[in-house]
Amino acid sequence: MSAPSKSSAYHHGNLRQALLDAARALASENSVDSITLREVARRAGVSHAAPYHHFADKRALLRALAIAAFVELHDRLRSQKQADPTANLNAIGLVYVQFALAHPVEFHFMFRKSLCEPPGKPDELTDIANQTLEMLIETIRTLQDQGIVVPGDTQSLALLVWSAIHGLAHILIETPMVAEPITAAVVERLTQTLQTTLQQGLFVR
Amino acid sequence: MSAPSKSSAYHHGNLRQALLDAARALASENSVDSITLREVARRAGVSHAAPYHHFADKRALLRALAIAAFVELHDRLRSQKQADPTANLNAIGLVYVQFALAHPVEFHFMFRKSLCEPPGKPDELTDIANQTLEMLIETIRTLQDQGIVVPGDTQSLALLVWSAIHGLAHILIETPMVAEPITAAVVERLTQTLQTTLQQGLFVR
DNA sequence: TGTACATCAGTGAACGCGCGTTCACTGATGTAC
DNA sequence: TGTACATCAGTGAACGCGCGTTCACTGATGTAC
Numbered sequence: 001m002s003a004p005s006k007s008s009a010y011h012h013g014n015l016r017q018a019l020l021d022a023a024r025a026l027a028s029e030n031s032v033d034s035i036t037l038r039e040v041a042r043r044a045g046v047s048h049a050a051p052y053h054h055f056a057d058k059r060a061l062l063r064a065l066a067i068a069a070f071v072e073l074h075d076r077l078r079s080q081k082q083a084d085p086t087a088n089l090n091a092i093g094l095v096y097v098q099f100a101l102a103h104p105v106e107f108h109f110m111f112r113k114s115l116c117e118p119p120g121k122p123d124e125l126t127d128i129a130n131q132t133l134e135m136l137i138e139t140i141r142t143l144q145d146q147g148i149v150v151p152g153d154t155q156s157l158a159l160l161v162w163s164a165i166h167g168l169a170h171i172l173i174e175t176p177m178v179a180e181p182i183t184a185a186v187v188e189r190l191t192q193t194l195q196t197t198l199q200q201g202l203f204v205r
Numbered sequence: 206m207s208a209p210s211k212s213s214a215y216h217h218g219n220l221r222q223a224l225l226d227a228a229r230a231l232a233s234e235n236s237v238d239s240i241t242l243r244e245v246a247r248r249a250g251v252s253h254a255a256p257y258h259h260f261a262d263k264r265a266l267l268r269a270l271a272i273a274a275f276v277e278l279h280d281r282l283r284s285q286k287q288a289d290p291t292a293n294l295n296a297i298g299l300v301y302v303q304f305a306l307a308h309p310v311e312f313h314f315m316f317r318k319s320l321c322e323p324p325g326k327p328d329e330l331t332d333i334a335n336q337t338l339e340m341l342i343e344t345i346r347t348l349q350d351q352g353i354v355v356p357g358d359t360q361s362l363a364l365l366v367w368s369a370i371h372g373l374a375h376i377l378i379e380t381p382m383v384a385e386p387i388t389a390a391v392v393e394r395l396t397q398t399l400q401t402t403l404q405q406g407l408f409v410r
Numbered sequence: 411t412g413t414a415c416a417t418c419a420g421t422g423a424a425c426g427c428g429c430g431t432t433c434a435c436t437g438a439t440g441t442a443c
Numbered sequence: 444t445g446t447a448c449a450t451c452a453g454t455g456a457a458c459g460c461g462c463g464t465t466c467a468c469t470g471a472t473g474t475a476c
Contacts, residue, residue, distance in 0.1 A: 011438060011452060031319050033238075036429060047454050049432080054452090058430070111379040114236050119381060126381055150402070150409050160373065160399045161407065167372020168365065174316040176324060176331055194365045197355070201406025202366065204355050216419060216471060241462060252421050254465080259419090263463070 069106035274311035
């Protein structure tokens with residue numbers, strides 16, 4: 001699996017992973033639209049037909065990129081899980097926004113309906129997305145059980161919290177902000193303010 | 206300007222607009238990536254070189270698409286402006302989400318850093334986006350003046366409110382929701398709940 | 411009212427290109443006996 | 444330990460294609476006199 005260097009080179013050893021890495025690098029350096037199977041193969045040092053032994057087609061490679069990103073985000077959320085549910089809610093938001101800003105390319109492909117299988121078919125991408133959302137739902141349910149979060153449909157509340165966090169991430173990535181460069185500190189401050197405002201309310205009490 | 210049918214056809218009369226319409230239609234029917242200058246020209250019933258009399262290059266056409274969408278959103282927000290600032294805040298959110306769901310193609314291009322001019326250059330797209338955000342900022346400033354919205358940096362608060370609304374729109378467009386089909390009623394309900402939660406707070410008082 | 415002329419907005423051929431995908435192939439690897 | 448063989452994961456040529464962009468051109472339109 002992780003054995004990298006067979007200098008014999010005919011069998012790459014971990015080409016699938018190398019192709020995904022190459023696609024990420026390519027998109028980072030140029031743009032998300034600049035990903036082509038041929039260039040990806042070129043970067044991985046392999047002929048342009050080789051990827052077809054690992055991905056059915058170009059769309060499958062992009063889907064794999066999205067799935068891998070969700071898996072990593074999911075892992076990160078789990079590993080940073082806090083015992084206190086309120087702290088956990090805040091951690092989820094911060095991890096989410098930080099992940100998005102650190103991996104804008106992956107973030108871009110994580111939310112593309114066109115990469116999902118048509119409805120009806122089992123779709124790994126939809127599944128892992130739902131699993132990730134599920135962590136948020138669980139946290140909010142716990143907070144409701146403890147009487148901290150307002151009662152109401154938990155799924156909807158989770159969707160709304162997710163929306164707020166997701167929207168911040170997307171806007172920070174895709175709109176040129178006039179005011180200030182987006183440093184790690186600024187991200188942290190904005191995310192924190194978003195959470196506080198959302199939790200305590202935009203309106204005065 | 207709006208004179209449409211010169212059957213002489215050599216001079217189209219309103220080709221610029223027709224090209225934008227064709228691009229929108231094309232993207233709706235297939236996907237956002239399926240927009241090509243040649244196909245757009247074909248749909249507009251014109252040779253593939255004709256668009257170059259109206260747009261410098263392909264990117265310019267897409268940018269024009271994004272700008273036109275912002276202009277329309279801006280107009281719509283202004284025309285639906287409410288006298289009561291709280292009602293106005295709610296109206297802004299609803300109009301925004303409804304616009305996004307009605308025009309997913311345009312929404313997609315409105316938030317593409319790659320369509321903006323490099324920083325330093327005057328950029329119409331950035332300008333109109335900021336003007337639109339400005340309407341939200343104004344509303345929130347008014348609400349702060351009236352003691353309804355919590356004090357604090359108005360720009361940041363506006364960014365956060367925008368994030369929440371924007372995130373909801375983006376998620377509704379790009380993730381296949383398991384639960385329910387996204388009817389107009391569902392959109393209205395979710396948006397309303399988002400606003401209430403954001404204003405009153407996720408946590409119990 | 412008519413004519414010369416500049417300008418605008420089309421045309422169609424051409425350039426050069428890289429793309430996604432398929433296919434028959436071949437070298438390397440692992441397994442059965 | 445050695446050999447036959449199946450399987451896996453590469454190669455490189457080829458197909459067919461449409462794309463973005465440029466260019467010299469030409470038909471239509473508006474204006475000056």
